[in-house]
Amino acid sequence: MASARLPTLAVFKFASCDGCQLSLLDCEEELLSIAQRLDIVNFPEASRRWEPGPYDIALVEGSITTIEDRQRISVVRKQSRVLVAIGACATAGGIQALRNSANVDAYARSVYPHPEYLSSLASSSPISAHVAVDYELHGCPIDKHQLLAVLLAFVEGRRPPIAQESVCMECKARGHSCVLVQGGEPCLGPITQAGCGALCPAYRRPCYGCFGVKEHARVEALMNHLQAHHGMGDDEVLRSLSTFNAGSELLIRIAERYRRPPPQDSEDS
Amino acid sequence: MSNRELPLNAGLRTRRVNVEYLSRVEGEGALFIDVVDGELVDLQLRIFEPPRFFEALLAGRSFTEAADITSRICGICPVAYMMSAVQAMESMLGCHPSENIRRLRRLLYCAEWLESHLLHIYLLHAPDFLGFDDALTMAKTHAEAVKRGLRMKKAGNDLVRLIGGREIHPINIRVGGFYTTPRAQALREHLDELKWARDAAAETVRWTAAFEFPDLQRDYEFVALRHEQEYPLNEGRICSNRGLDIPSSEFLEHFGEHQVAHSSALHAVRKATETAYYVGPLARYNLNRDHLSKATRELAATVGFDRSVNNPFQSIVVRALEVHEAFTEALRLIEEYEEPEHPAATYTVGGGIAIAGTEAPRGVLFHRYEVDEDGLIRHADIIPPTSQNQRTIEEDLAELVGNNLSLPQRELTWRCEQAVRNYDPCISCATHFLTLERRDGTTG
Numbered sequence: 001m002a003s004a005r006l007p008t009l010a011v012f013k014f015a016s017c018d019g020c021q022l023s024l025l026d027c028e029e030e031l032l033s034i035a036q037r038l039d040i041v042n043f044p045e046a047s048r049r050w051e052p053g054p055y056d057i058a059l060v061e062g063s064i065t066t067i068e069d070r071q072r073i074s075v076v077r078k079q080s081r082v083l084v085a086i087g088a089c090a091t092a093g094g095i096q097a098l099r100n101s102a103n104v105d106a107y108a109r110s111v112y113p114h115p116e117y118l119s120s121l122a123s124s125s126p127i128s129a130h131v132a133v134d135y136e137l138h139g140c141p142i143d144k145h146q147l148l149a150v151l152l153a154f155v156e157g158r159r160p161p162i163a164q165e166s167v168c169m170e171c172k173a174r175g176h177s178c179v180l181v182q183g184g185e186p187c188l189g190p191i192t193q194a195g196c197g198a199l200c201p202a203y204r205r206p207c208y209g210c211f212g213v214k215e216h217a218r219v220e221a222l223m224n225h226l227q228a229h230h231g232m233g234d235d236e237v238l239r240s241l242s243t244f245n246a247g248s249e250l251l252i253r254i255a256e257r258y259r260r261p262p263p264q265d266s267e268d269s
Numbered sequence: 270m271s272n273r274e275l276p277l278n279a280g281l282r283t284r285r286v287n288v289e290y291l292s293r294v295e296g297e298g299a300l301f302i303d304v305v306d307g308e309l310v311d312l313q314l315r316i317f318e319p320p321r322f323f324e325a326l327l328a329g330r331s332f333t334e335a336a337d338i339t340s341r342i343c344g345i346c347p348v349a350y351m352m353s354a355v356q357a358m359e360s361m362l363g364c365h366p367s368e369n370i371r372r373l374r375r376l377l378y379c380a381e382w383l384e385s386h387l388l389h390i391y392l393l394h395a396p397d398f399l400g401f402d403d404a405l406t407m408a409k410t411h412a413e414a415v416k417r418g419l420r421m422k423k424a425g426n427d428l429v430r431l432i433g434g435r436e437i438h439p440i441n442i443r444v445g446g447f448y449t450t451p452r453a454q455a456l457r458e459h460l461d462e463l464k465w466a467r468d469a470a471a472e473t474v475r476w477t478a479a480f481e482f483p484d485l486q487r488d489y490e491f492v493a494l495r496h497e498q499e500y501p502l503n504e505g506r507i508c509s510n511r512g513l514d515i516p517s518s519e520f521l522e523h524f525g526e527h528q529v530a531h532s533s534a535l536h537a538v539r540k541a542t543e544t545a546y547y548v549g550p551l552a553r554y555n556l557n558r559d560h561l562s563k564a565t566r567e568l569a570a571t572v573g574f575d576r577s578v579n580n581p582f583q584s585i586v587v588r589a590l591e592v593h594e595a596f597t598e599a600l601r602l603i604e605e606y607e608e609p610e611h612p613a614a615t616y617t618v619g620g621g622i623a624i625a626g627t628e629a630p631r632g633v634l635f636h637r638y639e640v641d642e643d644g645l646i647r648h649a650d651i652i653p654p655t656s657q658n659q660r661t662i663e664e665d666l667a668e669l670v671g672n673n674l675s676l677p678q679r680e681l682t683w684r685c686e687q688a689v690r691n692y693d694p695c696i697s698c699a700t701h702f703l704t705l706e707r708r709d710g711t712t713g
Contacts, residue, residue, distance in 0.1 A: 016697070019345070025388060026426060032415070
């Protein structure tokens with residue numbers, strides 16, 4: 001390959017939709033220039049090439065849902081100098097983490113005629129629940145510009161810039177009128193991690209939290225507001241907190257307060 | 270992996286093809302084929318993508334959430350999932366979006382076909398025909414082609430982003446229509462690039478038609494939507510080249526899914542005959558060629574494709590023709606675009622059975638929901654194209670291996686991988702959501 005050794009990049013997939021790693025291919029114009037600065041040695045979605053580690057940087061997509069994957073992620077960690085978890089599945093369990101509060105046997109019975117083959121773990125968990133993670137990129141899906149910024153920072157030896165504020169900050173910066181206050185719509189922007197560029201408000205849609213809850217967010221205060229001023233019931237609040245980042249510890253803890261006790265007959269139709 | 274021992278030095282007629290991790294497909298799968306003495310004894314397109322339980326986790330969710338939730342089944346074709354979901358709900362509610370919304374949805378769906386097909390043609394499939402591990406390596410000697418492909422793909426993605434909000438898991442789709450509809454001027458700014466891309470699509474058709482195609486002709490039952498006037502995307506009856514012609518609402522009466530031990534994706538078959546069938550570009554093309562634009566039909570004739578195509582390796586040319594059609598259609602829809610008066614049609618919440626089938630880039634995508642009076646989903650069935658094609662892929666491989674036992678091991682293995690990629694399989698979609706173990710106890 002290249003004569004001067006480039007840093008190596010490897011992409012690994014766990015339970016996910018492929019969308020976050022697709023962001024790398026969606027870089028289109030920048031893709032060829034990325035390939036000149038990083039040697040993409042493992043990217044099975046895009047290449048037959050497969051080289052053994054160690055790797056300088058690993059992008060890890062998806063959540064851990066099987067015993068095999070729990071073992072595989074620890075191997076990936078050992079092989080990778082820098083491990084970046086990309087997307088809601090890798091950082092917060094993904095929508096498949098909704099199983100964490102459900103009866104997995106009932107799930108299996110309702111989907112498959114032969115649930116006896118099931119070898120899934122009872123939960124879907126983020127990468128950080130299993131191994132040390134160097135950086136996390138939030139979002140369902142991640143923002144490709146954030147991904148590019150992280151890769152660029154890596155090759156230049158800088159710390160990657162990862163926004164820590166809420167969607168509200170981006171929304172204000174873009175000059176949108178407030179969906180929650182002026183629009184009167186139940187917007188999750190105040191508690192949601194920035195990174196999308198306040199996309200939904202730009203389309204006059206309330207934020208639905210796909211970048212996950214921001215650190216130190218006052219989730220309950222917003223939920224109280226939504227219940228008091230937007231007429232949301234407990235089950236609506238519960239659903240709005242239980243989506244693409246359903247494995248987030250903070251959200252699980254808060255969501256539990258809105259959960260009704262399960263019915264006596266747990267048979268799933 | 271299989272524990273069976275193959276005899277040593279058995280010659281070319283006893284072979285094992287073992288691809289532990291299929292590359293250049295979306296999702297996690299493997300391929301395992303054993304041939305002993307010229308007889309096929311084992312063939313498995315294994316899917317070990319972990320389960321994500323979508324159908325189960327939809328239970329108890331609002332009918333308004335189905336589009337956003339099911340889009341997360343697949344990062345490559347989220348628009349397809351969103352379209353099937355919202356149209357299913359609209360049919361249940363008796364909600365009728367305006368003609369302008371219908372046209373904008375068609376434009377959005379064209380744009381998704383573009384980004385998905387161009388990803389497959391240039392980055393995933395062409396490297397097989399030209400003998401490269403990937404498009405980045407191919408770019409070293411075929412820079413112009415790869416750059417052309419990436420620029421065309423971007424033209425499609427830019428449209429998805431403008432109309433949908435972002436390329437992956439768009440945010441601007443709802444039951445009834447959209448949250449916000451684009452201004453005509455914003456769409457028209459794309460016209461020049463789309464015109465360039467339409468010409469580049471013609472170049473793509475000529476480029477792929479000149480590839481060398483392994484010989485494989487099979488007598489398939491092709492299944493696709495068919496619309497009265499249009500090349501099918503969002504609407505149409507489900508038809509086949511063997512006389513099937515039904516509304517989507519009868520899909521489950523004619524098609525069934527079987528669980529097999531070596532795959533976490535269910536295998537679909539025609540119920541009456543228990544036989545495999547074929548969905549995707551070839552099926553659409555063979556059943557709907559008469560609805561292509563004149564320009565695409567003439568282009569097809571120049572490369573000898575004004576005919577039914579039964580060689581799955583030639584699907585790359587048909588995808589390129591569909592790319593040409595989608596750019597042509599996008600240009601027409603933008604030139605005729607009138608911004609809808611209301612971004613979404615209204616409806617009254619209610620329950621019932623919600624059904625819709627649309628043409629995802631990889632073929633028919635069927636959704637069915639049972640919804641209660643409060644608008645909560647009680648049951649969901651989702652049948653994606655790749656699980657419908659799974660058995661057909663295995664049958665292709667059986668014939669291909671039998672016909673190619675004289676090939677050296679490396680070529681035979683690569684040829685088999687290429688045959689799987691003919692279908693642009695989306696394993697993330699096909700996995701309905703469980704990990705299975707083989708009956709002998711090894712992991713499947």
